[in-house]
Amino acid sequence: MMGITASTRAAASLAGLAMLGTGTTAAAQARREPETAISLSLDVRHDSNVARSNAASASARNLSRADQRATPAINVVVSRPLGRNMLSLNASAGYDFYRRNKRFNRERLSLGSAANVLAGPLTVDLAATLSRSQSDPGDLAPLLIPGANSLRNRSTVQDYSGSVRLGSSPYGLKPMASFGYSQGNNSNELRRISNYRSTRYGGGVSYDGPALGSFTAQYLRTDSEYPDRPATFSQTGFSSDRIELTARRELGSVLTGSAGISWISLKPDIAGSDPSLSTVGWNVALTAVPRPDLQITGAFARDVSPSLGTDALYQVGNTYSLDATYQFVREQALTIRGSINDRRFVGAGRFFGLPLTDSVQRFVSASWSFNQGRPLGAAIDVGYQDRDGNGTFFDYSSVYVGIRTTYRI
Template sequence: MQRQAAYRNCMMLLALLGTAATGFTAPAFAQADTAPLSDVKFDVTAEYNSNVARSDAARAAARGLSRSDQRITPGLTVDLARNLGQTRVWLNGSAGYDFYRRNSQLNRERIGLEGGIKQPIGPCRVDITAGISRRQSDLGDIAFVNNSPSFAVKNAETRQEYQGDITCGREYGLRPTGDVGYVIARNSNLIRDRAEYDELEYQGGLSYSTPNFGDLTAYAGRRDIDLLNQPTAGGGEVSYHITTIGARYRRDIGSRLDAQFSIGRSAIRGGGALVPNNSGLTWDVEVTAQFGPRLQVTASTGRQFVNSLSSDAAYLRTQPNLVQLTYAVNDRMRLQASYLNERRSYRYATPQVGTFIDRETRQLGGGGFTYDFGRRWQIGLSGGYERRNANGTFFDYDGAFARATLSLSL
């Protein structure tokens, strides 16, 4: 099958990069990340949510759910890195388990782990990463199915990601770049298998960097997406690709301002009548500013074509806008506040019947603080409010949450 061949090719390339990384040791760049890291934390989070079901009371009851609930999540967070000669190996992420007081059917592991190696090879540097994430699906995206709404509730989303990057040349000046990646996205619930997909991505570019100018990269890339279980007349897979040509730029302006952005033109092709051709501008912008010694403000916006395990759509067009503020009251206490406004539109490969999401706007605002008790203990308190307006009223909801976290550095 096409996706199996693509997967084999991607794995072969990553294996070749890894073999080369163990056979050559010539330095290419002055490594900034040379210090070892050993940050391991055990934490317990308690949360109250007024609308775990992400729906009104009647639809929550039909799903066999209580709207309000309390959740306890013990977990472990790691951030580890070591240098083995000129090779740097690292691992970061977290793993925990959600325990709900009322909705025990939502009890589920919550995993997000990523690790990799960085290795100079002659005039180049190779980065190889692998990661996995697994969690319970957002209930706001799961609709009634075949008059068995409760059957659709339990679903674990799992994503495996593999990535290989290479950059050649000196630290400053012109540098060619390339990367290849593969994503395997699966759902545990049989009635959610139409959202499963495989994705192969490859990209090449040319970067120019100087201390005063910053870093500018022109790139061209392609993503091949296979929707594995979409119903079609011929019984085959739904496949299409997204090509993007663009540029990205990053500049640190002293210690007070960091700006990075990318802009390109993306075109969706190859899906035939099931996934009609589409194109448009895509971008990501993020600016972080430091106001005095205590206040930091980050603002970001973007527009992208993405895939999701929570929907049967062939792809989504997302436009998130985020503002975050952090204020250091003193060396131990920090205040945080944030606001997110995200618009999404859904494009389906097959005609939809019944209830489905066509478009939505989500708003999420909140704030809190963290306090360090010495070098090992930390407590955090936060809360917020979320509201979604989707097409019609079926997927509309709002809810509030409050959260407390106690962390111990091991």
């Protein structure tokens, strides 16, 4: 499966690096230890519907819905404390080989890095993430132009962020400033109209304390544009103002949580048919370890962002995920995952044909891993996903089964 496996794991690891960049500095440094892990992996799977469409739509695009994919990859995890500073890197490089739909053959890259640097009275947190792969057809609005090969598309998403806090003590109230830049690019010429650029900046205050945890309150301004959209489009960008409050705390050895809430006011660059938006954004992440052999993680969020897969002005997304891992014995574990991705695409037009305005994607998977901790390990994966869109044309379902092997160097 193109979307739920490697991309989901990469997103989780990159999110962890980003959290290191903005979380509690003293607590993060106290817990992190030097680490270097290098592994080789091979993921082989059968997917019943790689086209993410019904049979008629796949046939019109000369696609085989059922296909097999092999992805060899190298994975690197490094973290290094340098005095009071911390550097982290999480990277993966692989290549997808499809047996039937060879047009989907493409590199699969992910990179996450974070740095926490103490410079005199300043604490500087930096984070950078990058992901590149063949776009999952389920994330692309179908392009209904005869003969157009619009599904062969490399999507590349980059994000760079940082914050600066003033104060020599690891604890207490500190003024802070935040900044960031992100961009998304499509390789397919017809889809470059969705390439975006976003800059964000703002400031506020942060608080770190051993008893209460970590808090931030700040204002953020984000300016987003689609530089490759022609003049015929009514909108080429939007701006948003956000006031947000975030918190992170460990509640003993059993529960760790972070949460944030924000008020978002969004306006298109040009007043017109695409509406402005005022809404509440939020995110909650909880990890519970009720017993040594069981870990449960939940993540829930609502946010507004540019859309790389459609011609919409922006998307409003609600995501919900729940994971549970049970360690049967020392070397075997079962992980069950479920998620819902509910998106509304505002300002979607008819450049691609039928406009995709609403999408609800559901994922559920199970993974049994064994030989954990040994140089050679393996896992068996099974999963199911489907989508309900605004019209049956966008609906699909898919089942996959695969095996992953990992060799730790």
